[in-house]
Amino acid sequence: MTEVEQRIGELRSQLHEHNHRYYILDDPAVPDVEYDRLLRELIALEDQHPNLLVADSPSQRVGSPPLSAFSQISHRLPMLSLDNAFDEEEFAEFDRRVRERLGTTDEISYACEPKLDGIAVSIVYQRGVMEQAATRGDGYTGEDITHNVRTIGSVPLRLVGKGYPELLEVRGEIYMPLAGFEAYNERAKESGEKPFVNPRNAAAGSLRQLDSRITAQRPLEMCCYSVGFTEGGTLPGKQAAILDQLAEWGFKINSESAVAKGVRRCEEYYQQLVERRASLPYDIDGIVYKVNDLDLQDRLGFVSRAPRWAIARKFPAQEEITRILDIELQVGRTGAVTPVARLEPVFVGGVTVSNATLHNFDEIARLDARVGDKVTVRRAGDVIPQVVSVLLECRSAASQALTPPEQCPVCSSPLEREAEEAVLRCTGGIACSAQRREAIKHFASRRAMDIDGLGDKLVDQLIDAQLIDSVADLYQLSLEQLSALERMGDKSARNLIDALDKSRQTSMERFLFALGIREVGEATARSLAQTFRTWEALASATEEDFRAVDDVGPVVASHILEFLQDPRRMAVVEALLAAGIQWPVVSVEENERPLAGQTWVVTGTLQSMSREEAKEQLRSLGAKAAGSVSAKTDCLLAGTAAGSKLAKAEKLGIPVLDESAFLAMLESHA
Ligand code: IVH
16 A cells, blocks of 8 residues: 555545544534645545545545436335324324234334434445435435435445445435524525525425535535345344434434334324424424334335335424415514515414514515415414515416505605615604604513513503603503503502512613613623613713723614714603612622632732732622631632641642632633
């Protein structure tokens, strides 16, 4: 073997190992730059020695020059489909049939697996080396997508471990995780390309590339769920054990998979997964239940194109087709004008949806959405329903494109569009009743002033009854006014007055957040409160003062100044303060100080300060300074000539800091 061959061999095995740790074990051993360095070295060597290039080289993950067409591959074993069960009863019916056929009344063990919503794939390994990958196609013949599948990091190009069959066909799903899908679409929109409608289409579109260098750029993953044919080797006799075996050979399997015995346990698995569906990092459209025992699977066999031993329990659809009845414009708290599609009500993602956001007018133009159009609506998890695409072939000839408005639909002030922003904004500010209405809702909300019982509906009711017009009016409401409202008893009126009273005592950060200054969220409000502490200090601050605050950049600073320079808004703030809104003025919240809750002891002689000064410093960081060492001591600060206290601390295993370490700690908290 030449030196070059040897180096290429080393690089390949290191890269295979890093890849496995990164994509399968989620436990990378080296930083990305190191991986890239090794990969570049390998590619350079292979470029110089093209005769040494092999198909399973990690360098092939970056893609290869385009094919002219996809070739067809026939599956040695057909890739079947699954029957569906749409509710618990249909699953129980399936289970009855299984037990009847097997002639047993015993409960059956099922392997339960999330049904990933992607593209089915078959991958063949010969002596542990990936050789061929194909789509499902019609179940008998698929397309050769080997060049594309090679680029997917979680597909092993070479198996790890031992004991794999000479010839092994694995099957699984290729999908695009949600984070990658969103990031991809974000970039596509920015560069004016067409975003994908959903992660499934994104996976399909990415695999349909003749140029695998494009596929290599797409965030795809592959998760295995079964073995097709094998030659020269044996496999475990249970579905769940096969998955574990596949994981040992380097495949990604789904960590949510589990075995459940009997219908009731299967239903429990379904329930817990439905609840967590929205927080999974990928789309699933149901659960696949498979009889776990392969001998029983064999006895059950197949009907037409589906196995008798497996069934897909479907989740409520996340996409449905409906019609846009109207497009309305909503004006938000900061004046942003959002077009909202009123829809013919449709059951999607587990709830009835009758509105969907269209985001802004760029989005309407991109979708080319019009009143009367048939559209696909998507509601995934607790995400706001979205219009994802228009069924253009169903459009009536009379339909008309919507032109963006020039005036606020509520107050008729001119709309403006800031550079680089997609949204149109009402310039009416606090003079716009829609902005005031939303501002009051925000002010009362839990994370703002937390006025218990004052929800959005009641705010609407108070405004419509002309009892309030701005947030300051809230504190002038009387018991009589409130009790006279429809659906409001004396008790609720009393409770609301009490809640308003209680909200007068607040913190500066809540108050600042509640004011709804553009781009001032909770974190920025906290930084502002910690810096200025009083309203007077904040109101007289300059642009430079604001820019010096954590998380405040030029844009946020200009929004704050704009707020402070608006006499109508300042009148509201003055009225709120006059109504008794106040907060204790402290530097940093007691329990947020870095050493809060700790007990320290200071001993020995310090060079840079007296012991008393050191204690003062510790107290300012939130620690208690005690006189003697005990098991309750968190840390001992020991200067020179420390005596019995140091000995005791060492005996008790209490951490000891010397003066220079203490000074460094002070520095780090400065
Ligand atoms: S088993 C004979 N297991 O669902 C068994 N399929 O109609 C056939 N799918 O497109 C498949 N996750 O790609 C199985 N854990 C899983 C699955 C799964 C997703 C897809 C499969 C096919 C469809 C079955």
